[in-house]
Amino acid sequence: MNICKTKDYEELSRRAAAILAAQVILKPNCVLGLATGSSPVGMYENLVKQYKNGELDFSQVTSVNLDEYKGLGPDHPQSYRKFMDSNLFDHVNIDKTRTFVPNGLEPDSDKACKDYDCLIAQTGGVDLQLLGLGNNGHIGFNEPADAFACGTHCVELTPSTIEANKRFFESEDEVPRYAYTMGIRSIMCAKKILLIVSGKAKAEALKAVLCGPVTPKVPGSVLQLHPDVAVVADEEALSLL
Ligand code: F6R
Numbered sequence: 001m002n003i004c005k006t007k008d009y010e011e012l013s014r015r016a017a018a019i020l021a022a023q024v025i026l027k028p029n030c031v032l033g034l035a036t037g038s039s040p041v042g043m044y045e046n047l048v049k050q051y052k053n054g055e056l057d058f059s060q061v062t063s064v065n066l067d068e069y070k071g072l073g074p075d076h077p078q079s080y081r082k083f084m085d086s087n088l089f090d091h092v093n094i095d096k097t098r099t100f101v102p103n104g105l106e107p108d109s110d111k112a113c114k115d116y117d118c119l120i121a122q123t124g125g126v127d128l129q130l131l132g133l134g135n136n137g138h139i140g141f142n143e144p145a146d147a148f149a150c151g152t153h154c155v156e157l158t159p160s161t162i163e164a165n166k167r168f169f170e171s172e173d174e175v176p177r178y179a180y181t182m183g184i185r186s187i188m189c190a191k192k193i194l195l196i197v198s199g200k201a202k203a204e205a206l207k208a209v210l211c212g213p214v215t216p217k218v219p220g221s222v223l224q225l226h227p228d229v230a231v232v233a234d235e236e237a238l239s240l241l
Helices: 010-026 042-050 080-087 111-121 160-166 184-188 198-213 219-225
Strands: 002-006 029-036 064-065 067-069 126-129 153-156 178-181 190-198 227-232
Touching: 002 010, 002 080, 010 029, 010 042, 010 126, 010 227, 042 080, 064 080, 064 111, 064 219, 067 080, 111 153, 111 178, 184 219, 190 198, 190 219, 198 227
Parallel strands: 002 227, 029 064, 029 126, 126 190, 190 227
Antiparallel strands: 067 178, 153 178
16 A cells, blocks of 8 residues: 655645546546545545646546445436536536536446446446545445455445544434445455545544555545555544554
């Protein structure tokens, strides 16, 4: 693992954007695995800036997102499709027909997950997978469990994830209880992984991910087994190491 320690979130966002931009420049028709949440917002801002300055071209890029809340459609303000449109896709020249997010409106979980796995396979595989880290060590919505999940699956969100995500909703009751997420195997199949982590609240989880045993109780710990991981984390997130 390659660990880059940044002073703060701003520097983290610049460093992470530089890695993602390098991927797009070196392989213009790459497949990007993307994430939502607070962690990548600054990184996406930097990428939009670089696109507007004429430094980046997304026209041949394909993207697959990690996850989507079950029950939320593309028009819901808190859906991850909406997040991606507002934070990145609407501001760059990516072909939106090649940007994919699990179908939150598909009520049949098996179908939604199988369809998404087929779609990922059809892209030819992810070149660079971006990940944030949950306070409980989750990656994607792979919550702490007794075993690592393989492909895309439907998860029941843990109370700690519901608590962490309620800030985006009017009330805790409105946070969906289920989500479709890429599995650990899908994530581990990416050629390269970029994990971004910011803030003191993540310090314990990041320490467990980087230095603890590899265990499904800390899903991110599996990244210790991936051959090409870049971790970009700020001083606060790395404060326990
Ligand atoms: C988002 C995702 C989640 C988040 C994680 C951290 O697509 O899959 O694993 O990356 O919950 O969220 P933030 O960045 O909001 O702290």
